[in-house]
Amino acid sequence: MSWFMGIDIGSAYSKGVLTGDFKLVASHIIKSGADYRKSAEAIRTELIRKVNVTQKDIANTVATGSGADNVYFASQKASDIVCTARGINNVFPQARTVIDVASQSTKVIRLNEEGIVTNFTASEKCAAGGGRFIEVIANVLRIDLSDFSRLAARSRSPITFSTGCAVFGESEAVTRISEGISKQDIAAGVNKALASNISSLVKKLKLEEPCAVCGGGALNTALVKLIESELNTKLLIPSQPQLITALGAAIIAAASATS
C-alpha cells in the first residue's frame, strides 16, 4: 500500500492527514505554537505512529498553509486555495463553491467538477474577517472555543458591534460585560458580525450552488446557520472540516507521485 501525507500549518492550528489507497486513514491536529518546524515534526510522528508504519513508507508529502515552508521533509508545497478545493472535491464532488473559515482569514473558492479552482477571493488581512475574531472574544469572555457555538445559539438578543476591528471589538466586549450584557448575547454578536462579513465575501465572488463550508469556523454551527440564512442556501459540512485542506494536500501528494 502507498501512503501519502498532507500537512497544513496554519497560524492557529497545524493539521495533518495520512491517506492509503486514496482513503483517509489517520489525522492529527495540534496548536501551531511558536515553532512551526516542531509542530510539523510532531504531526508526522503521530501520523506514522497511528498507522504503525515508518517514515520510509510515506511515498510523498505535500505541505500547505501559511507555515508550509517549515515542513522541511515535504517534497513540495501547494497553495492552500488549491488544496482546499481538492479536499472538498474529494468529500463533496458536487460542491461548486467552498467557504474556508480559517483563523487568519476567510477564503471563498469556486471550483469545477474536477476540483480545479476557477476563481477565489479572501478576506483582508484583518482578524475581524476570520475565525480569529471569535478566538479573541472567546478569550475575553473566558469561554472555551468549543462552547462558543452552543452559547451563541442560546442568545435571544445578539449585540451589534459598533466596530469592524477585532482589537476595538475586544474592548467593546469588555464594556458590554461591565454593563451586565450576557456572554451568549456577546458571542452571538460576534457570530452575527462574522457571518455578515463572510456572506458579503461570498456574494462578491457570486455563489454557485451547492456550497460547502470548511475550516475551524465550520465547527461553529451557530455561525454556519447564520451564513446559511444570509445566503439563502443549505451548506454542505464535512465531518472534520478542519482537515479538508490537509486532505487536499495528501491527494496532491498521491497525484504527483503517480503521474
Add this chain to the structure above:
Amino acid sequence: MYFAGVDIGSTMTKVVLTDKAGNLLSFIKGPTGAEHRRLANEVMRQALEEARLHIDDISYVVATGYGRLNVPFADRQITELSCHARGVSSLFPGARTAIDIGGQDAKCLRIDNGRLASFVMNDKCAAGTGRFLEVTASALSIRLEDMGDISLKATRRVPISNLCTIFAQQEVVALLSRGEKLENILAGLHDALASRVAALARRLGIEPELVLTGGVAKNIGMVKAMKESLGCEILVPKEPLLTGALGAAILAKETYKKAPAAGEALPTKSRRLEKATFFNQEYR
C-alpha cells in the same frame, strides 16, 4: 476670571485651567475610567486645588473628547477636532497641519487662521492608532513608555508584515523567539504605525508647519519614524496630551467673551462638583 477645558479621551482625561489672558494655571491628567463623570469631577477637583481656585471662580467650562457629553459641570461641548486645532495653533501659531495619535483613533487636521479647516480620521482599525503600540508592547512584556527609547538603539529595522494588530502581536512574539533583537522589532513596529498614519495624512495633504500631538507624540521613536515617513520636520508640544483640553479652555474664554458682545445671554451650568452617578437622569 478663569476658564476650564476638560478633554475626556478614550484612555486619559485631561483638565486645563487658564486665566483671562489665556495663561496656563494648572493641568491634570488621569486615566479615563469606565465612568467618565466621576473621573471628570475628580480630575477637575485636583486641577482647582493646584491652581488654588474654587469651582465658583471658573467663568466658563468647555468639555471635549469622546466622553464630552458626560461632564456634568460643563457649559458647552465642542468636538475634539476644533479644540485640537485651537490648542495647537495657540502653541504654534505657524501650524498648518496637526496629527493627533490617541489610544483609539488618529486624526489629521488642516488649520487655517487658527481654526479647523478640514480633517481625516481613522477610528475603524486599531493598527493606525496608539493601540497598535499598546497591544504589541504588552505582547513583548515591555512598558509602553519605554518603547521609543529602546527602539532608538536599533541596528536594523525589522519590517512587520502583518497589518492587523492581532496578527502583528503574534508576529512580534515569533520574531523575538527566533532571536531577533527587541530594539530592531520595536523600530519595525514604529515604522509600521508611522506609515499607516502618514498614508492617512497624505489623503488630507500636508502643509508645514506640522505638529504631532496625542499620547503617541511622547514616544521619541515614533516622532523619528514619522519624520522619516513624511520626510518633513515635526514639532511636538511639551505636553502633547493637553492640546485638546487647552483648546477647550481657550474656546471657553472666547465663547464667554463673545456672547455678551453679541447681546446673547450665556447660560451656564451649576458648578456642582459632587459625585454624579450613572443613574442621575439630569445628565443622561
